[in-house]
Amino acid sequence: MTDPVPEQRNAGDPPVLEARDIVKRFTGVLALDRVSLSLRPGEVHALVGENGAGKSTLIKVITGVHRPDEGEVRLAGRPAGFTGPLDAQRAGVQAVHQEIGLVPDLSVARNLLLGREPRRALGLIDTRRMHQEAARTLESYGVRVDVRLPLRSLGVGAQQMVALARAVSVDARVVIMDEPTSSLEPREVETLFGVIDRLRGQGIAVIYVSHRLDELYRICDGVTVLRDGRVVHQGALADLDRLRLVSLMLGRDVAQVRAEGVTRFSGAHEAAGEPVLEARGLSSRHLLDDVSLTIRPREVVGLGGLLGAGRTETAKAIAGVLPLDAGGVTVAGLPVRRGSATAAVRAGIALLPEDRKAEGIVPTLSVRDNIALAALPRLARAGVVSDARIDRIVETFMRRLRIKATGPHQPVAELSGGNQQKVLLARWMATEPKVLLLDEPTRGIDVGAKAEVQALVDELAEDGLAVLLISSDLEELVEGSDRVVVLRNGAVVGELTGDELTEEAVMTTIAAHTREEVA
Template sequence: MQENNMLLQMEHITKRFTGSVALSDASIHVERGEVHALIGENGAGKSTLIKVLTGVYRCDEGTILFDGQPSAIQSPQQAQREGISTIYQEINLVPFRSVTENIFLGREIFRWGLLDWRKMNAEANTLLERLHLSLDVTRPLNTYNIATQQMVAIARAISFKSKLVIMDEPTSSLNEDEVATLFTIIRQLKAEGVATIFVSHRLDELYVICDGITILRDGVTVDERPINTISKLELVAKMLGKDLGSVQKSGQTSFDANRHHAGEEVLLDAVGLRAGRKLQNANVKVHAGEIVGLAGLLGSGRSEVARAVFGADSIDAGTITIKGKETHFHKPEDAIRSGIGFCSEDRKIDGIIPDLSVRENLTLAALPTLTRSGIVDRKQQEAIVDRFIQRLGIKTAGPEQKIRELSGGNQQKVLLARWLCLNPRLLLLDEPTRGIDVGAKSEIQKLIEELAEEGMGVLLISSELEEIIEGSDHVVVLRDGATVAELARAGLSQDAILTAMAHGEHSEAGSGEDS
């Protein structure tokens, strides 16, 4: 890196929040005109680093130089004035306003004291033509699909004549043609000397468009280099904190490798699932009494598979067969009636209802079976709650305690009990041990194993490879929404899974070649 060509230098950034450290030693360096990848798993610190740069947060320690000067950006608005534009994955525009109004929001053009709509509409059209889009710019933004809204957000960002554009998962809503158009725009910006920080979990895209890469893990920059000097396999290993060489399985979970087995009955057989760009050709099969691990990097389609099976998201193509019968669930209620339970990845957003009690949260899915003429059978409800508090060892002051007052591990147990009280045949578990203490994690892992021993089928999604390897009878690896490897228990290893994540195939690790 040439010092006089450096646009952004963030060195040893630390950011603390109450009870946690989001960044502890994060650095990133971006040259003028460079397309720089910023990657890491959930919780690695990517979003926090971007928010520190753009003035949403102030760092507790570290230095920031932008365009050769110490940065003192206090707000996103100031960041835009200084030449930094951010395009977030969640589109942060005003849906009921027109395309033109969104592009010029906060910097409208006036003539004789009145809004100059003719000039703003013309400039909006010129910007969109650059993105190969032909739109009625006077229409409300929400009348267009998400992909088009994303392109409008990109048009707004480049209209600021920025020195640095930050793109957070910009291709997540785009089809292949739209991705190609976006990459053309990024290359145009590069030719004009505009730098781009590109946040994405799609490895193939990184190698197509990026020059350099910064890898974050647990708030620390673990590597930073030209992207053509790191293989996909090494990149994945660094993201996950795994040894690229021989990785020995040392029994780091509470699963018992000797207890695994699967019955003959097929509870779930999902074939060729497709849903936009999120699922491209996903396949997974679960037998009774079997724990099937679903592995892949963030953005690989793991949660999307579970949500599709549960009827929470619709699919464009593919078949889902439950207990030998091809099924198409229109809503989760249909899946629940078919004996399927689903613990979602984010228990705070999609799981618990924080201001309701343990009793109310635990029996939420069972209410239709506990209600007669609109009245809940309180005695039956309390019996169920008492039984599962005891069975799962839920530590609570009592059934009426608000669930938000429980620890993360005990909240997770309540969510598991919510489904277990319905006696499901198939349980979909998305990151069931994330963010909980070691003791609770051990208890939940043992419970999952006991459920499989009793004949329940379990689809286990986890970012922890040890949990997947030691807890699964069979592992399905996803990459960019497609099933790229299916690994039997006898051939399970971290190297095999990492290779499939990186290359989309089951091959010998450590080849150093990029597919």
């Protein structure tokens, strides 16, 4: 049975936004092939598809980043012809991207009101009024912070809400939300859904891009499914059950999708031998408090906990990226120099970071150069690196990880998110690591790419790696891990394994400690 969805609003109204027969090519690759989309006032429309299906390209055409080779975008019945994102914003088409496009060194208030700051006589910014307006606006979105502080001082979830508040507070007619909940805690997600309902009531249309099916069925009216740059389905989301939606995205029949279980790890790895990784007493002021864990070969250990519990900080501490006040790490019984990323890599520790855009890929380099980057010291002979050797390694990992690209010299920035994630994984596999730290490896990628990454993790664990898995998706965490260490406020509050390792048990472990702290 399909979950209930909001009643579609204003179905008889003329479209506020239309994309008509959009065609877009990049260096001979057909990214969009006669794609059309119609959006009515007050409608929340899901845009879904695998990575590489054309979602990002369509959004960039709608917002003026790309000009279509054929077709047109129309706003309120008239050709839009946006010359760039700023032109689209002025017309009321706002986009909130997964990667927060704000200025981290400016204050929260300046980010929120940038270009629209209240002014006094002689054109000077009225700072007091700006702070008051910013605080009032953010409070309506459930964000209560000191708006005078630099944006970078906020958590990722709060920054995302600032970006959203900015987008919808500038006379928006259409708001495009690209994976808006990827960095939000459950409380913030509920606030976001309340904001979307408010936009609905104001007649503002929303294009909602997410790989989280629960969210889509909860808040979206209509749906457009893209595959390989083409529209394969459009209609009311209520008329499409979840399994059928997944099968449309993947281009496989429902029976095949059901048989393959596209969103699950295989789980249950047979750990063997002494621990390859031991982290003891990791402590960093305000971040980590005496965190300890071990991982054996062929074992996947999950880190559970709410956002801000210390999961990412633990991975970074193990990888030598986060400075420590106390504690240490050993790999295969040998100590790793504390606070040294170089020493960690040499010891066989590889970290796949949470934010692949900011901390992972180098967008100006090719797929080949991104893969080879970490392995160059190992490949050098007397300071000279053989191009032929690099080519062999790159070819091997592109084939093994099934990276979809026109070739090794294609700019990595042109790849879909899922394939960029595979490039990062290939980079670290080329270093022949002993320990693989995966921080949200499937965040922001679609169900098909997620299944491929999960299968790769299983394969690597079976090959003998020790794997640390961080995921905000409880199902992914439980199904993909042999043990789960639960964190809260930077400290270990429990460890679950065997039959006791369930989603409910993870949540109960967190909740029990929450109640104790409140008491």
